[in-house]
Amino acid sequence: MFQSPNHRDSAQNDTLKVLVVDDEPTLRLGFAYALANRSMTVETAATGRHALERIAVVNFDIMILDLRMPELDGSGVIETLRGKGNHLPIVLCSAAFSPNAALRAIRHGVVDFLLKPVRPVDLRQVIDFVMSPECRPLPLAMRSARAGDFAVAIQILETQMNPSQQAIHWLEIFRSVRDLGADLDSTQLEEKVRTSLSVLAFNSPTN
Amino acid sequence: MLRLRLFYGLLTIILLLWSVGAVALLLMHDSVSRFDTRLRTDYKAIDASQTIRTLLITNNTHYLPALAGPPPIPAMDRRLHDKLIKQIHENYEVIHSVENSDEHWQGVVSRLDQALETYGEGYETYFSEVAVEQPDRERLLQFIAMQTQRNIDLTENVMTIGEEKLFSGASRLGDDSGKNTWFVGTLVLLGTAIAALVYFQLVRHLVDPVASLQQSIEEIRKGNFELTMAQPGQRTEFSKVIAAFNDMAAELKLRRGVNVENLKRANMVNRAILEAIPSPVFVIGDDTGILQINPAAEKLSEQLGIIGRLPLKIQRVFDECRATRTHFLPEDPREALLFRIEEEEFYYLPRIFHFDSEDSSQSGWAVLLHNVSRIRWxxxxxxxxxxxxxxxxxxxxxxxxxxxxxxxxxxxxxxxxxxxxxxxxxxxxxxxxxxxxxxxxxxxxxxxxATHLARVPMTLQSSVARAASLYASAAAAKEIKLNVERGADDFPEILADPIRLDEVINNLVSNAIKHSPEAGSIVLRLSKPDAEHLRVSVIDQGPGVPEASQSRIFERFYRAPGQKQDGVGLGLFISREIMRAHEGRIGLRERSDELTEFYIDVPIA
Structure with missing residues (x-):
C-alpha cells in the first residue's frame, strides 16, 4: 500500500525533504527560499528528467512539481513515478491546468494543485496540508484520495455537514473518477473538471 | 348600324312572306270562282238536256200508246202535252242561253231547235186527229218516234259537248293553277335568296367579328400580345368592341413589356448579388433540385468534384432542415464543416434558410457556405x-x-x-x-x-437553491436578507447545463449583493412568463443601473461609470453568452418601486 507520510523513514530526522521541480530559475530560487527553514531541506530540479534522477537517489517527503516543462512535463513525471510504484506525495503547480492534465493527475492520486502565481504563504500551507492534515473532513478525504482510496474520500465528504464549495466539487470529481473506472476517455468528466478547476486548486481565489 | 341592318334584313323577309301569302290566297280565290262559274253554266246545259229527254219520254209514254192500240182512238187531253212542251222550250232556252261561240255547239243547238219544232209538229198532227186509220197512225207513231230519237240524240250531243266543255274548263283551271304554282315557287325562291343574302350579311357583320374576337382572345391567352384586330370599315357596334380589344391588347403588351423588363432587371440584380457574394450560395427549390448557384459555388463544386448537387455533408444538414422546415443559422465557427480541397483544409459554416415569395405561392431554400477557415484559424x-x-x-x-x-x-x-x-x-x-x-x-x-454545454433535464429550483445557499454567508456579512420565492411547485423541468446556469444565477446574486444597501433584502423569484420559458428574477433594493448604461451592461468589459465595486465588466457578458447558448434570455426589467430586477428566461425542456 501507499506510504503514509506520517510513517516515513526520514521522520526521525525531523526535517522534511522537499523537491522543487520548475524550469523557471527565479521560481526555483523563490520556492527554495520560501520553504527553507529548520524543519525543511529543499532541493531543486530544472527538468522532469533531473527530478526523476534525484528521486531515484534521495528519499524525498514531498515534491512541488511544475506541470508545464520542456521535454518531460509534470504529467509525464507523475506517470513515470507511479509506473515505478513510487507514491511520493506531489503538489502539482501550474499557471493553468488543462482538464485532461488535472484528470490524469487526480487518477494518480495527485489531488493538490497550486495555481500560479503562488504566494510563499500558499506554498507553506499546502505542505502543511499534505504532510500533517488537520482532523477535518476535507483534509482527511484528500489524504485518502492521495492514497488512491477514493471510496473512503467520498464517504468522508458525503457525511460532512455544510460542505464548502471546494468540498462539493471534490466530492463530484471523486465520484466521477470512481464511476469512470479504467475508462480514460471521458470528455464529460473532463468537462466537469474544467468547470471546477478554479475551485479545486489549493490556493483558489474562491477559498 | 348593325341593328338597322338586322332590322331591314328581317323586314324584307317578313314582307316577302306576307306578299307570297297574299298572292297565294288571291290566286286560290280566283281559280275557285272561275271553276264555280264554269261549273254552273256547263252543268246547267247538261241538266237542261237531261230534263228535255225526260220530258220527251214522259210525253211519249203518255200519248203514244194510244196510237199503237187498236181503234178507236180515245180522245186525248192535250193539256199535259202543252205543259210538257212549254217546259221543254224553257229548258231549250236555258241551253240556248249558254254563251258558247263554238260552231259545233251552235249547230247542235239550232238543230235541236228544229228537231223540237218538228217534234211539236208531229204532235200537232196527233191532236188534229187526222190520222185515224191504222196505217196513218203507224206512220205518225213512226214519225214521232223518229223525231223523239233525233231529239234525244241531239240532247245527247248537247250533254256530250257540255261535259267536254266542263272537262276542258277543269283542265284549263289545272293549267292556271300550274302557272300559279310556278309564280308562288318563284316568289319562295326569291324569298329564300333574300334570306340567304341576309344570312350571309349577318354572318359577315355579326358572327365573323365574334369568331375572330374569340380567336384573338385565344391568341392573347397563349401570350401573343403582338396581335391587333383589323378595324371594320363602317362604324358598327363591333368597331367599338374591336377598338377596346386592341387597346386592351396594347395595354397587355405594354404591361408585359414592363414585367419582362422588371424581371430582367430583378434577374440581373439577383445575379449581381449572388456573384458579389464570395461565399458559395446554392438556391434550391422546395421540391426540385438546385435552382441557381453562384460562381463561388460553381468553383467549390468543381473542386469537390460534384456537379448539380450539394456536398454530402451539407446535404445531410439540409435534409434535416427540410424535414423540420426550420432555418439553420449557426454563428459559431466551431460548427463549421471541414472540406479537404487539394490537400488544404477549409471550414465552411452552412447557413440554411427557408424563404417564401410574398404571396406564399413559391418557396425554396438558400444554402450559403460561409468560409470560416480564416476565422477558425x-x-x-x-x-x-x-x-x-x-x-x-x-x-x-x-x-x-x-x-x-x-x-x-x-x-x-x-x-x-x-x-x-x-x-x-x-x-x-x-x-x-x-x-x-x-x-x-x-x-x-x-x-x-459557452458553446460547449452539457445540457441535462433539471429543475430551476435546484439551481436557485444552490445559489441561495452559496451566497448565504456573503449576504449575511452585509446583513442582507436573501428570500427565495419558489412560485408554483409544479414548474416543468428545463434542459440546461447546471454548472453554467449556476454560474449565471450566481453572477446575478453576487451582483445584487454587491449593489444592495446594508440590511436590505434580495428576492430570488421563480415564475413562468410564457408557455416556453421559466424565469428566475433577482430583485434587489440597490440604486439600479443608470439609464444611459442600461443598453450596454451586457457588453464585454463594460462597467457603469462611477462604480466603486471591483470587477472588470465580464460577469454579465459571460452570463449573456451562456444564456444565448441555452437559447434563453437575460435582461433587466424596468425599474419600479425602487427595485432593480434582473431576470433570466430558460427554455422549458
Missing part, C-alpha cells in the same frame, strides 16, 4: 495566443511575484522604508498585471466555453 490562434500569453507571461510573473513576496516577508533582513515602498509598489503592479491576465483567460473561457 484566427480563433485557434487567439486560443493559442491566450494560452501562450498566460503561460509565458504568467510564469515569469509568478517568479517575480514570489520574490517580491519573499522580500516583503523580510525574513532574512529588514527593508528600509524606501525599499519597502518600492517593493510594495512593484508588487501592486505585479498583481494588476496578473488580474489583467486572468481577465483575458476569463474572456477566452466565455467565448469558447
Amino acid at each position: 484566427l480563433d485557434d490562434m487567439k486560443t493559442n495566443l491566450l494560452s501562450t500569453v498566460s503561460h509565458e507571461i504568467k510564469t515569469p510573473l509568478t517568479g517575480i511575484r514570489m520574490v517580491l513576496h519573499l522580500l516583503l516577508e523580510e525574513r532574512s533582513s529588514a527593508l528600509d522604508e524606501m525599499q519597502k515602498l518600492m517593493v510594495t509598489s512593484a508588487n501592486d503592479d505585479c498583481e494588476r498585471l496578473l488580474t489583467t491576465l486572468n481577465i483575458l483567460l476569463d474572456l477566452s473561457r466565455a467565448e469558447s466555453g
